[in-house]
Amino acid sequence: MTRDGNPGSKEGKQATMKSEGKLATIKGGVCAPKGFRASGLKCGIKNPDSPKLDLALIYSDHPSIGAAVFTQNQVKAAPVRLSANYIRSDQPRAIVVNSGNANACTGSVGMDHARKMAEATAKALKLRQRQVLVCSTGIIGVPMPIDRILPRIPDAAAALKADATDAAAAIMTSDTKPKTTAVRREIGGAEVRIGAIAKGAGMINPNMATMLCFVTTDAAIDPAELETATREAVDKSFNRITIDGDMSTNDTVIVLANHAAGNTPIRKGKAGSREFREALTEVMVRMAKKIVSDGERVTKLVEVIVKGARSSADAEKVARAVANSNLVKCSWNGNDPNWGRVLHAVGYSGARIKEETVDIYFNGLCAAKNGLVNHTPLAKLQQAVSRDRIRLCIDLHSGTGEYNIYTADLSPEYVLFNREEYAVSKLKG
Amino acid sequence: MTRDGNPGSKEGKQATMKSEGKLATIKGGVCAPKGFRASGLKCGIKNPDSPKLDLALIYSDHPSIGAAVFTQNQVKAAPVRLSANYIRSDQPRAIVVNSGNANACTGSVGMDHARKMAEATAKALKLRQRQVLVCSTGIIGVPMPIDRILPRIPDAAAALKADATDAAAAIMTSDTKPKTTAVRREIGGAEVRIGAIAKGAGMINPNMATMLCFVTTDAAIDPAELETATREAVDKSFNRITIDGDMSTNDTVIVLANHAAGNTPIRKGKAGSREFREALTEVMVRMAKKIVSDGERVTKLVEVIVKGARSSADAEKVARAVANSNLVKCSWNGNDPNWGRVLHAVGYSGARIKEETVDIYFNGLCAAKNGLVNHTPLAKLQQAVSRDRIRLCIDLHSGTGEYNIYTADLSPEYVLFNREEYAVSKLKG
Numbered sequence: 003m004t005r006d007g008n009p010g011s012k013e014g015k016q017a018t019m020k021s022e023g024k025l026a027t028i029k030g031g032v033c034a035p036k037g038f039r040a041s042g043l044k045c046g047i048k049n050p051d052s053p054k055l056d057l058a059l060i061y062s063d064h065p066s067i068g069a070a071v072f073t074q075n076q077v078k079a080a081p082v083r084l085s086a087n088y089i090r091s092d093q094p095r096a097i098v099v100n101s102g103n104a105n106a107c108t109g110s111v112g113m114d115h116a117r118k119m120a121e122a123t124a125k126a127l128k129l130r131q132r133q134v135l136v137c138s139t140g141i142i143g144v145p146m147p148i149d150r151i152l153p154r155i156p157d158a159a160a161a162l163k164a165d166a167t168d169a170a171a172a173i174m175t176s177d178t179k180p181k182t183t184a185v186r187r188e189i190g191g192a193e194v195r196i197g198a199i200a201k202g203a204g205m206i207n208p209n210m211a212t213m214l215c216f217v218t219t220d221a222a223i224d225p226a227e228l229e230t231a232t233r234e235a236v237d238k239s240f241n242r243i244t245i246d247g248d249m250s251t252n253d254t255v256i257v258l259a260n261h262a263a264g265n266t267p268i269r270k271g272k273a274g275s276r277e278f279r280e281a282l283t284e285v286m287v288r289m290a291k292k293i294v295s296d297g298e299r300v301t302k303l304v305e306v307i308v309k310g311a312r313s314s315a316d317a318e319k320v321a322r323a324v325a326n327s328n329l330v331k332c333s334w335n336g337n338d339p340n341w342g343r344v345l346h347a348v349g350y351s352g353a354r355i356k357e358e359t360v361d362i363y364f365n366g367l368c369a370a371k372n373g374l375v376n377h378t379p380l381a382k383l384q385q386a387v388s389r390d391r392i393r394l395c396i397d398l399h400s401g402t403g404e405y406n407i408y409t410a411d412l413s414p415e416y417v418l419f420n421r422e423e424y425a426v427s428k429l430k431g
Numbered sequence: 432m433t434r435d436g437n438p439g440s441k442e443g444k445q446a447t448m449k450s451e452g453k454l455a456t457i458k459g460g461v462c463a464p465k466g467f468r469a470s471g472l473k474c475g476i477k478n479p480d481s482p483k484l485d486l487a488l489i490y491s492d493h494p495s496i497g498a499a500v501f502t503q504n505q506v507k508a509a510p511v512r513l514s515a516n517y518i519r520s521d522q523p524r525a526i527v528v529n530s531g532n533a534n535a536c537t538g539s540v541g542m543d544h545a546r547k548m549a550e551a552t553a554k555a556l557k558l559r560q561r562q563v564l565v566c567s568t569g570i571i572g573v574p575m576p577i578d579r580i581l582p583r584i585p586d587a588a589a590a591l592k593a594d595a596t597d598a599a600a601a602i603m604t605s606d607t608k609p610k611t612t613a614v615r616r617e618i619g620g621a622e623v624r625i626g627a628i629a630k631g632a633g634m635i636n637p638n639m640a641t642m643l644c645f646v647t648t649d650a651a652i653d654p655a656e657l658e659t660a661t662r663e664a665v666d667k668s669f670n671r672i673t674i675d676g677d678m679s680t681n682d683t684v685i686v687l688a689n690h691a692a693g694n695t696p697i698r699k700g701k702a703g704s705r706e707f708r709e710a711l712t713e714v715m716v717r718m719a720k721k722i723v724s725d726g727e728r729v730t731k732l733v734e735v736i737v738k739g740a741r742s743s744a745d746a747e748k749v750a751r752a753v754a755n756s757n758l759v760k761c762s763w764n765g766n767d768p769n770w771g772r773v774l775h776a777v778g779y780s781g782a783r784i785k786e787e788t789v790d791i792y793f794n795g796l797c798a799a800k801n802g803l804v805n806h807t808p809l810a811k812l813q814q815a816v817s818r819d820r821i822r823l824c825i826d827l828h829s830g831t832g833e834y835n836i837y838t839a840d841l842s843p844e845y846v847l848f849n850r851e852e853y854a855v856s857k858l859k860g
Contacts, residue, residue: 077778077786077802107771109787109803142771143804251775328757328841329849336850342536342571346680349506357506358538373506374538375572412757414843414850420758421765421843 025185025284031166034184034197035220036262037063041161042168045150047102048140055172057151058099059158060216061127066260067225068094068135069232071240073253079106080116081136082252088120089256092132097216097256098123098158099137100151101175101201104212106142106251115146122152126159137254139175139201139212170199173214176419177202181292187281190266190274194221196285202293212252213240215289220263221278227270231279232257239286242407243294244325257282291408299419300410302334304392311403316353318405320396323351331412334392339383341369348396359399365392454614454713460595463613463626464649465691466492470590471597474579476531477569484601486580487528488587489645490556495689496654497523497564498661500669502682508535509545510565511681517549518685521561526645526685527552527587528566528602529580530630533641535571535680544575551581555588566683568604568630568641599628602643605848606631610721616710619695619703623650625714631722641681642669644718650707651690652697659699660708661686668715671836672723673754686711720837728848729839731763733821740832745782747834749825752780760841763821768812770798777825788828794821 028034042055070089072082088094098119105112120134127134138146161168170180184197200215223231236255261267268274295303306325311317324330327347333340341362348355362370365386367378386392457463471484499518501511517523527548534541549563556563567575590597599609613626629644652660665684690696697703724732735754740746753759756776762769770791777784791799794815796807815821 075775075778076784077774107774107786107799107802107804109801142775143799251778328845332846332849335846338850345506345536346504346571349504349680355505357536370536370572372538373536375536412846414846416757417761417764417841417843417846420761421767 025187025281028184028186028195030164030184030197031170031182031199032060032197032216032218033164033166035195035218035260037220037260038197038218039063039162039164040166040169041158041163042170042172043154043158043161045100045154047100047147047150050150055168056100056102057154057158058169058172059123059162060097060169060218060258061162062095062218062258062260064260064262065093066095066258067228068256068258069229070135070254070256071232071236073250075251077107077251079104079138079142079252080108080112081105081119081138082254084113084116084120085135085137085254085256088132088135092130094135094258095129095133096123096127097135097137097258098155099139099173099214099216101173102140103138103144103146104140104142104252105138105146108143108145111145115148118148118152119155122155123159126156135256137214137252139173139214139252142251166197166199173199173201175201175212177296179296181289181296183285183288185281185285187277189221189277190268192263192265194263194265194278194281195219196221196281198285198289200289200293202296212250213293214252215240215255215286217255217257217282217285219257219259219282220261221259221268222261222263222265223259223268223278224270227268227275228257228259230270231282234279235283235286238283239290243290244322244407244409255286294408294410299413299415301413302390302392302411304334304394304409304411305406306409307393307395307406308398309395309404310398310400311405312354312401314403314405317403319351319353320348320355320398321405321407323347324394324396325407325409328412331410334387334411335413337384337388339364339369339380339387341375344394344396345370345373354400355398356400361397361399363395365389454616454710457613457615457624459593459613459626460599460611460628461489461626461645461647462593462595464624464647464689466649466689467626467647468492468591468593469595469598470587470592471599471601472583472587472590474529474583476529476576476579479579484597485530486583486587487598487601488552488591489526489598489647489687490591491524491647491687491689493689493691494522495524495687496657497685497687498658499564499683499685500662500665502679504680506536506680508533508567508571508681509537509541510534510548510567511683513542513545513549514564514566514683514685517561517564521559523564523687524558524562525552525556526564526566526687527584528643528645529569530602530604531569532567532573532575533569533571533681534567534575537572537574540574544577547577547581548584551584552588555585564685566643566681568602568643568681571680595626595628602628602630604630604641606725608725610718610725612714612717614710614714616706618650618706619697621692621694623692623694623707623710624648625650625710627714627718629718629722631725641679642722643681644669644684644715646684646686646711646714648686648688648711649690649692650688650697651692651694652688652707653699656697656699656704657686657688660711663708664712664715667712668719672719673751673836673838684715723837723839728842728844730842731819731821731840733763733823733838733840734835735838736822736824736835737827738824738833739827739829740834741783741830743832743834746832748780748782749777749784749827750834750836752776753823753825754836754838757841760839763816763840764842766813766817768793768798768809768816770804773823773825774799774802783829784827785829790826790828792824794818
């Protein structure tokens with residue numbers, strides 16, 4: 003058992019990474035903060051005979067506020083459009099989530115189904131409909147089996163308890179393990195808690211790469227500050243992971259805050275703001291790294307660190323070009339310290355660079371210096387790239403711009419997994 | 432044997448494709464136009480014991496002019512920098528090309544080696560050094576075995592003949608077959624010929640994805656018109672193929688024209704200009720398609736056609752997003768008519784689109800209409816996607832912008848091939 007209570011979690015290894023942060027992990031995921039309960043149960047959305055949980059509910063016993071970041075894909079699933087509308091206009095207190103069907107590319111019928119899920123949840127919890135946020139993940143382009151979902155929503159409400167285990171399991175699709183974390187920190191004279199559950203993206207879902215993360219906190223916080231802190235944390239976490247460059251129709255991060263901790267309310271620029279932002283960012287970075295490193299089909303978690311760029315925008319261009327290059331990702335899968343492919347991606351990134359000042363390091367070992375092969379023994383470089391955690395540092399020596407991003411290798415198994423036939427998926431659904 | 436004389440060529444199948452064009456294919460590749468000779472021989476660049484040809488020479492017996500398009504990657508191989516300089520300042524008459532080593536990321540030593548190749552070729556052919564263009568393809572970051580190359584250059588000059596077979600073989604790296612074509616067309620009162628040889632890109636070269644194409648013509652043509660025609664043809668051919676989104680350090684297209692056909696010289700806007708541009712474009716489109724479809728690791732040639740975009744720039748964004756999406760490419764490999772992944776790539780392409788007006792067709796069969804699943808039987812769609820040539824048409828119904836691009840599927844074998852260890856490559860080199 004690890005600190006998170008998830009058998010087989012890689013938390014132990016991740017804890018050694020620099021940006022893992024300094025806050026103590028506590029148990030409970032989204033139920034760690036005071037006044038939050040959750041549940042998860044089975045509707046049989048994908049397959050009535052499967053034992054898999056596929057409906058999750060997260061609920062605050064107290065009035066709460068929310069902030070959210072949704073996919074920037076112009077093709078948005080119905081629940082994304084609904085929740086983006088609801089979160090602007092009211093104080094959300096519940097999130098209802100199903101896995102197995104993304105309710106995307108489903109037209110007006112899909113929007114009607116998303117509304118019905120909010121309506122049923124609101125009725126069961128005695129909330130207004132606009133206080134319920136809706137999320138879906140799974141196959142796209144197929145109508146939701148709404149008649150299997152609606153009757154189970156009252157059961158999900160009745161099953162709410164201070165244990166996020168079932169909810170974390172119910173949002174999984176092809177994830178190999180549930181993803182959960184929670185931290186506590188003294189802020190504004192009280193112990194504030196932040197908890198999260200998430201499901202993964204990219205190569206771990208054949209039917210649409212969706213990333214969902216739900217965060218709860220008992221902090222008392224000003225709505226504008228919660229909004230800013232959420233955007234900042236997403237920018238430093240989920241916006242810095244890339245599996246295959248794709249962006250889903252359903253990606254969603256939602257934060258609920260219910261003021262139950264009793265701290266002095268957190269406001270922009272006031273005491274506690276920095277501490278809360280740091281803690282929220284740490285929680286999201288943890289979840290982002292769990293998402294990248296999950297899945298048998300990923301063999302390596304790679305942090306691409308770009309330094310010395312003319313601007314941070316240039317550093318980001320270089321980091322994304324390298325992290326999304328199939329040739330570079332294949333070389334990592336093959337334990338190949340192929341700095342030439344890295345340099346070639348740097349060259350087409352769009353950032354202004356000088357080939358003759360670029361240095362490339364694998365886990366601190368210099369593979370290329372001034373754009374030329376360095377004299378580090380190849381065996382040592384191979385050893386570095388053979389690890390399941392790689393820090394690839396690219397120093398452009400052209401300025402002070404920096405950026406870092408987390409990504410993964412590209413494996414033959416990724417392709418095998420994602421070539422699974424639509425027909426097969428549909429039959430399963 | 433096919434029309435090109437290449438055993439096993441897919442030319443026969445390609446001839447059925449719309450943009451294959453209408454010109455008759457003639458034999459001879461770059462030696463089909465009058466006054467051009469070529470040769471290919473073995474230096475043992477990668478492996479002295481291999482029988483593979485690895486040095487090619489193309490030469491015009493008559494004074495000639497040239498135009499070229501080089502990689503836009505900021506990391507440029509030494510021969511690219513040298514040739515880009517030479518082609519601006521003089522009348523090129525020869526191209527010397529080696530495979531097995533790209534002479535990229537090799538610093539000032541690499542530039543010295545490229546110059547020495549030009550110098551030796553000029554001496555053997557009694558040309559000025561700046562009349563010789565130099566190209567290299569193969570492993571990067573490793574110094575050229577220049578002492579194996581220079582002594583063989585006089586032999587290559589002595590071996591020049593009106594047969595491009597050896598030259599086409601000598602520029603191959605991981606290509607499974609040589610790529611060559613030639614056409615003839617009446618222009619300006621004479622029969623003008625255009626011939627080409629090429630080597631492939633992307634998934635067919637583990638050590639750096641390089642595309643090279645050499646075109647010869649006996650047309651009499653104004654230098655400015657040759658330049659414009661070359662850029663236009665490249666834009667409609669090599670700029671519209673994408674394997675994995677990577678752009679090589681060595682990509683090069685060179686056209687030599689030697690005026691031997693005796694036609695009325697072709698000038699911009701005058702008689703013959705349109706005919707020549709069409710013919711040159713057809714030659715390059717043929718070579719581009721051969722490059723995409725070559726390789727055991729590619730199972731499908733896919734033409735992505737975008738219509739109805741708000742602008743042609745928007746159409747290009749959509750075409751490139753779809754053509755480079757790993758999830759979409761995996762689905763093609765699995766014979767999966769997964770229109771949802773296509774729509775999702777359309778959504779994040781950056782083009783302005785309306786989900787509810789997007790139609791998607793596989794080989795003329797409608798998979799999605801107005802952003803929703805269409806009622807074409809799944810078995811029929813699967814049959815369409817199972818072919819080794821797919822036309823994927825996306826109609827956005829938002830304007831008149833159009834763009835088309837050629838790409839390929841992503842196979843598990845691509846990853847296996849490209850994860851080959853650097854150490855292994857180096858030992859081979």
